[in-house]
Amino acid sequence: MVGLDRLVNVLGGYGVRLVCCPVPRAVKLRSVVLREQDTPTSGDVFLAVGARSVAEGIAWAVEARASVVLIHGDAPREAAEAGEAAGIAVLLVDPAVSWSQLAGVVYGLVLEGRETESGRGPTDLFALADSLAEAVGSAVTIEDRLSRLLAYSRSQQGTDPARLDTILGRQAPDGVRVLFDERGVFARLAAEDGPFFVEADQAHGLTGRMVVAVRAGRELLGSVWVTCGSPLTGERRTALEDGARTVALHLLRSRASADLERQVESDLVISLLDGTADATTVVSRLGLPPGALRVVAVRAHIAAERHAALLLAFDRATTGFGWSRPGRSALSGNTLYTVLPGEHGTTARGWVTGLRDALPSQVVLTAGIGGTAAAAELPASRQEADECLALHETRPPGTPPPAYDESWHDILLQRLRTASRAGRTPARGPVAELRRHDAAHGTSHVPTLRAWLEAQGDLAAAGERLGVHQNTIRYRLRKMAEVAALDLDDPRKRLAMMIELATVDSEQDEQSGL
Numbered sequence: 001m002v003g004l005d006r007l008v009n010v011l012g013g014y015g016v017r018l019v020c021c022p023v024p025r026a027v028k029l030r031s032v033v034l035r036e037q038d039t040p041t042s043g044d045v046f047l048a049v050g051a052r053s054v055a056e057g058i059a060w061a062v063e064a065r066a067s068v069v070l071i072h073g074d075a076p077r078e079a080a081e082a083g084e085a086a087g088i089a090v091l092l093v094d095p096a097v098s099w100s101q102l103a104g105v106v107y108g109l110v111l112e113g114r115e116t117e118s119g120r121g122p123t124d125l126f127a128l129a130d131s132l133a134e135a136v137g138s139a140v141t142i143e144d145r146l147s148r149l150l151a152y153s154r155s156q157q158g159t160d161p162a163r164l165d166t167i168l169g170r171q172a173p174d175g176v177r178v179l180f181d182e183r184g185v186f187a188r189l190a191a192e193d194g195p196f197f198v199e200a201d202q203a204h205g206l207t208g209r210m211v212v213a214v215r216a217g218r219e220l221l222g223s224v225w226v227t228c229g230s231p232l233t234g235e236r237r238t239a240l241e242d243g244a245r246t247v248a249l250h251l252l253r254s255r256a257s258a259d260l261e262r263q264v265e266s267d268l269v270i271s272l273l274d275g276t277a278d279a280t281t282v283v284s285r286l287g288l289p290p291g292a293l294r295v296v297a298v299r300a301h302i303a304a305e306r307h308a309a310l311l312l313a314f315d316r317a318t319t320g321f322g323w324s325r326p327g328r329s330a331l332s333g334n335t336l337y338t339v340l341p342g343e344h345g346t347t348a349r350g351w352v353t354g355l356r357d358a359l360p361s362q363v364v365l366t367a368g369i370g371g372t373a374a375a376a377e378l379p380a381s382r383q384e385a386d387e388c389l390a391l392h393e394t395r396p397p398g399t400p401p402p403a404y405d406e407s408w409h410d411i412l413l414q415r416l417r418t419a420s421r422a423g424r425t426p427a428r429g430p431v432a433e434l435r436r437h438d439a440a441h442g443t444s445h446v447p448t449l450r451a452w453l454e455a456q457g458d459l460a461a462a463g464e465r466l467g468v469h470q471n472t473i474r475y476r477l478r479k480m481a482e483v484a485a486l487d488l489d490d491p492r493k494r495l496a497m498m499i500e501l502a503t504v505d506s507e508q509d510e511q512s513g514l
Contacts, residue, residue, distance in 0.1 A: 001029065001030045002028070004023070004027045004068060006109070007068070007106070008091070009285070009286065010261045012264060014105060015093065015097045017285065018092075019091075020080040022087050029044040029110050032103075033047070034046075041064050042064050042066075043064055046060065046061035047070050047103060048061065051071055054073045054079045054092075058090065068088065069091065070093055071090065072092075072097075125250050125251075126153075130153050131243075135243065136210075136226050137236060139152075140224060141166060141224075143172065146360075148171045149170045149172075150222065162176050176206065183199075185198055189213045190220055192213065193212075194212065195211065196210075197211075208229045208230065210228050211224065212244045214251060216251075221247075222251060224243060269329060269339055272378045273379060275376075279375035283375045287328075291341060293373055293378060294345075294348050296327070296340055296352060296385055297336070298337075298352065298355070298366070299367075300312070300363050302363055312363065326342075326351065337385070343372050352365075368385045368390070371408075384404035384411070387411045391414055430493075431449070431501060443479075445476065445479070447466065448473060452477065453497060454498075
């Protein structure tokens with residue numbers, strides 16, 4: 001089973017376009033059918049193989065009571081009008097794409113696709129957990145290599161609080177993971193192929209576990225856990241070993257399906273960020289709503305290790321399909337980019353918070369939020385997101401990620417500081433001369449000038465900023481005029497001095513003036 005939204009996302013990479021959709025994009029598709037000459041057929045997805053026209057293909061799909069039809073054609077307007085009239089979603093296939101190539105993808109997605117995170121996950125994996133629980137005579141959970149829950153059996157035989165917390169939290173509880181780590185359970189899973197027993201621990205609500213690694217070759221994909229008070233032996237142990245091998249096949253198939261969609265999605269997102277002439281079409285193929293969009297740039301690392309944390313962030317950002325998540329994401333270099341719908345920066349900031357909460361506690365995450373943009377303007381939003389990300393990396397941990405429309409002034413100052421570090425600020429001029437004088441004579445001319453400019457010439461306010469009397473400010477201004485040609489009556493020169501002062505960190509200057 002697969003959602004229409006997901007089917008559209010994946011097939012977009014194969015030259016297939018959704019030209020009309022009078023049915024809900026969240027509709028579930030469970031079967032694929034072709035036209036058979038003398039046998040009535042019915043199903044959710046109709047492949048109009050052999051149709052001589054768009055109208056004929058849609059008519060066949062209506063007879064089959066399908067929700068979606070795929071048909072070769074190069075007349076999107078005609079196909080959209082016919083589909084709307086018939087009440088069926090039309091996916092127009094590029095005539096250069098062969099049915100043999102496309103049918104394999106469609107059958108694989110519809111018949112072997114997985115549900116989104118809002119459902120139970122891979123339906124066949126849950127069925128496998130049920131059958132395995134019956135074979136071993138106890139409750140079963142299947143987890144990935146990060147202890148995140150993938151599936152669990154309906155059987156509650158031998159269940160304990162730790163299993164219940166794992167199901168409710170969709171991950172083994174922190175305390176249990178720490179316990180397993182201290183006991184060397186994870187190290188054994190990484191090194192051993194056979195099942196082994198984990199002793200009970202009443203403090204953590206654990207009655208005991210039989211666990212076996214799930215592998216593809218030497219790669220650890222996950223693990224299977226059986227709730228039991230003593231080690232499994234004989235046929236029950238053999239059933240667990242066989243079950244682990246079957247689970248490995250399911251996980252590989254599920255991962256291949258997810259990776260296919262991620263690749264298609266990433267390619268489309270990158271094309272938007274780089275700039276494309278048909279940006280509106282790409283947004284539609286990604287299943288994003290029309291209207292305002294934002295680019296969010298994210299980096300993540302664990303201590304000195306940057307790649308693993310970034311891949312984890314990408315995995316979480318792309319978990320679930322279509323309507324089950326708001327954005328569309330891609331990795332580019334050491335940055336995760338996500339295109340999100342919405343006009344308000346708070347929505348994007350909430351998405352970043354959700355992503356952060358879904359990652360392990362030791363992951364350090366920084367992010368920047370670009371300004372709102374139409375589809376064709378997303379390259380500009382990406383640049384803004386990059387600059388906001390760079391700004392966020394300079395701020396203390398725990399600071400909310402900046403959004404461009406709220407932090408444009410900080411971004412402008414950051415640009416000026418970058419130019420300053422590149423040696424592009426004046427080496428001569430009144431501000432430079434005052435700096436040299438302060439360094440040589442221990443005066444406070446630069447912080448005084450900054451305070452006066454920020455106070456817009458108000459001597460009392462400038463004195464309050466520096467903690468001195470306004471007469472002191474007046475005296476310093478006279479002395480500064482003897483050192484440099486300030487010309488404070490010229491508004492353009494005042495603006496130029498404010499810009500130059502803003503390009504450097506003012507903290508030491510301010511402290512020296514107190």
